[in-house]
Amino acid sequence: MRIALLTESGFPTAESAEGGWCDRLTRGLPEHEFEMYALGASRREARPEPLPDRISALLPSTPVAAVLHGRARRRALRAYRALIRSLVVPGAGTEFGPALYALADAGRGGGLPALLRSGAALRILESSWQAPGAIGAAGSGAAVEPQVRDVLVAADLLAWNLRALSAPWYGTEQDPGRDHWWSPGRLPGRAAAPAGLAAVDLCHAVGGGPAALPGLLAKHFYGIPLIITEHSLHLRERARGYRDAPYRRPVRALLLTFFRLLAREAYQQAGLITPGSSYDQRWQIHCGADPATVRVVYEGTAEAERPAAGAEPEVPTLVWNGPIDPYGGLETMLRALAELRESHPAALLRVHGSAPTGAEPYLRHCRELVGKLFPEEPEAVVFEATDPSGRAERPGAVHERGSVIVFSGTRGAAPRLIAEAMLSGRPVVATDVGAAREVVGPTGLLVPASDPRALATACAALLGDEERRARLGNAGRLRARELYAVEPSAGAFRGLYLELVSRWPQPEPARGGSSARRPFGRTAEAWVAAEAAVAPRRGPVRLADLHRTSPQRGQLGAELRRTDTAGPEQLRTEQLRTEPLRVEPLRVEPLRAEPVRTAVPVGAVAEEAGAG
Template sequence: MRIALLTEGGFPIAESAEGGWCDRLTRGLPEHEFEMYALGAARREAPPEPLPARLSALRPSTPAAAVLHGRPRRRALLAYRALVRSLVEPGAAAGFGPALYALAEAGRGGGLPALLRSGAALRVLETAWQAPGAIGAAGSGAAVEPQVRDVLVAADLLAHHLRALSAPWYGAEPAAEGPVRERWWSAVRLPGQAAGPAGLASADICHAVGGGPAVLPGLLAKHFYGIPLIITEHGLHLRERARGYRDAPYRRPVRALLLTFFRLLAREGYRQAGLITPGSSYDQRWQIHCGADPATVRVVYEGTENADRPAAGAEPEIPTLVWTGPIEPHGGLETALRGLAELRETHATARLRVHGGAPAGAEAYRAHCAELVATLFPDEAEAVVFEEAGARLDAVYERGTVTVLSGTRGAPPRLLAEAMLSGRPVVATDVGAARELIGPTGLLVPAEDPRALAAACAALLADEERRARLGNAGRLRAQEMYAVEPAATAFRGLYLELVSGRPLPVAPLGAVAARRPFGRTAEAWVAASAAQPQPVAMAAGGGVAAKGERTAEGGPAGVGAAGQASVGLAEAERAASGWRLSTRLAELRVSAPRRERVRTAVPVGALVEEAGAG
């Protein structure tokens, strides 16, 4: 099958880089062909050579320069007005999906980026905010009246998040009328037309790697071409956006508009996706709460290539805690520092090694933690050691006795898996997916409770046999859950399940049949098993003719008339199992020169007539 991987970031910046999740997925499924559609990649950026992660192509998102005029411009503005109205009026939220698809259809010829930043788009947003019933602020209480700067900022951010609508991946043809199963004009070609579809029209499955804007191309591919969509979220995009916009430097009307956009986009993505694969049962419950159908959600743990990494060696002589995570207010470093101060009352020589970096904007928090270290341990500079930037995590685990994860939002599942794979016992706060992933192989403590954290670490430091038992059990659990092979096997089955429910394209008479998800049909396998090892073709009389033989009519096997070959296939099927002729088109893969195959499609009516004449 041809899989279109949809990512929000550029390449190779995001998780699509060599060694990332996309790399593990493509290497684990070599039988499929993967193409990456990156929203952050521009045409001016030269792709790496050769393409990493076993990709066959990298599609940038830079739209063609164009300007909308006349009727397309009016259609686009009407769709944009309906989209903005669904974001600011609670009663109009149901119109988000139709407005999104109408806007995409109006801008398929190009010109949408300029329109979304034009004065007309600003007036649409300003009018929608001033309409009766519009909500300009999030939360309860009086609404904050939007200002001119809010209109400018919101329009620019909304145009940025809708950039997927302008990507050159959908073609410029208008959408066909009728249900999705009849929209296969883009997947077939008549004689003299271009040789096959381009962009997302040629994919068998769209796989969105993450939520948010990365889902938009998959939604449009399903709307335009009926291509099934699968969404993988190792961290919920909507949840992270909601947390991030709390501290964003925007006024409340802008934050309310953007959070509503992501909420409605997540709901539409979950509604249209054939399958959704969260990275934990914790995220699964969140997705169902946000509107996902429980029947479509399947938990697939993120595989890591470090599952076979050797465990950490002998413990250090000095009892040492290893803290990992981001150095930010929600990372829990302050709790770990205060917990160490409590622990040193019973283990005076205990130390803490800090491995992590301060994200952008969290420099003040790191300075606060440094001041706290000087306050808690004024005469003991060796009590807390900050690892150098770029230090290998496995080397840090090697120098520790117990691993500590004290964040208030829950550590990412893969970070928990890395800690468990080290073979050191884990003490983590009971938030997020920690209880599900660690299970009985570690100790869980309440968040922001330094005394409980110190008590758990003291219990492990006092019992060497317990540390070894929990460390080995955690390593085996992580190896079972986070190996690469189970994840690849799960997606192999999910791809087959998703594509099996896709309706087959029906080509007009005289047209070349559309490409299928699989390279060889069932008829080809049956014919190949009838005569080994020679390539075979069905003769007109119903027998199997080997390569080089001639049929009863005197022609070489496999290159006779279409009616003869098709009748031979029908006779063989009836002789073998007594099946009735199918109501679909009968196909035959006949032998041809090496690396060339000819497929002939004949209506069933012609088969019956020729069979009767024979």
């Protein structure tokens, strides 16, 4: 199959192209052809050299330089007004999807980015915000009443999050050498063919939010199935991040409504959704996903193939892992260490993490807290890799320096980070939030969040029992290898791809789509029917394929070659004088005017689709 990977980031760099999740997926599925569509990339950005073998093309999102005029401009402004109305009027959320597709259809020729930042778009946003019944007009005061600066900021943020509508990926016949960056195997000298998302068999959005927008448009324009993978829910992370965002309340409300409606539309239109945990699965169902379309696929990690960590350090050491911000739980860990050292005075703590942008004051607060809690032994806490620009160490190297791995955040650590700690063979202590209970299971200790005493008790129980540490560490490593190995994850997507595409053997093309498009080039029914009889030819016959299969089919290929070279009169005369050709053990019936219809079980069709 030809699969489009849709990402919100830019092109992978030389370092990130190897070892990332997309890299592991494409390595595990070499039978498919992958193309990467990057929203954060442009034609001015340097392409990674050399191009990974698994990626056949990298396509930037640079919009077509154009200006909307006349009827197209009026259509786009009407669609934009309906889109804004769905965001600010209570109960108008059902208009979001139709308005989004109408806006994308009006701007397919280019010119949409300039229109979304024009004075007409600003007036539409301002008037919709101040209309009776709109959310922005409810109440008064500086906190809830939209101001001019709010209109400017909101319009710019909406235009940025809608940039996928202007990407040059939705044409039917394009010159690959003009609008795209192609691999050496896809040169401009080849014959013209459908380009961009019009020519793929499947869209795979790596993340929700704006990354799923191109997949929604491909499904709307061409009927191409969409699968969404979220290892961390985009809507949840946006809601958390906007708490501290430097925007006023009307802007935050408008953008969060946009992300909520976009997530609901993406979940409803996607054929399959693959969260990274059951915890995220419940979130997605709550946000509007059909439970029948949600399948949990754990994020495979390359750490599963590496050996366990070596011997423990001589001094009992705790390794804390997470972001150094108010939600990371570092302050709770420091206070727990102060209580732990009453029973284990030699215990040390290694802090492995970085301070996100804007969290530098919290890092200074934690350093000051260390001086207050350990005035005589400040070396009890060692800060490592606190520079966000520094290159991160391999997780196994970090875990080797500890006896117990601790996650004390109030939001819950990413499941992959917990799994990598378990793969080291060290026991894990984590707060019972997020997906920690699902990942750790019975192989580690869970404690309540923001409870230093409970955290200190759990760490003391493990530091004081060497046999228990070894037993839980080995059990955790086996559990993590079963859930987070790379091969099962790739195998799961192999089956999901075939399952999803088998539901669209011949999708109905939308306006602007190609009516001749068929997944796999030939449908599964065509391959199965060829095993039973030879139907009238409607196109060129691949004789080389017939020769490769068996000696009997080689004879059949020779007969077809003979009929190809014979003229119409000669062929008609030979048909009158001879019986139809029969080859044993393959039975070949005389050519008939109607195609032979063979009843094929649904399971067989799915298998043949995979073979095709």
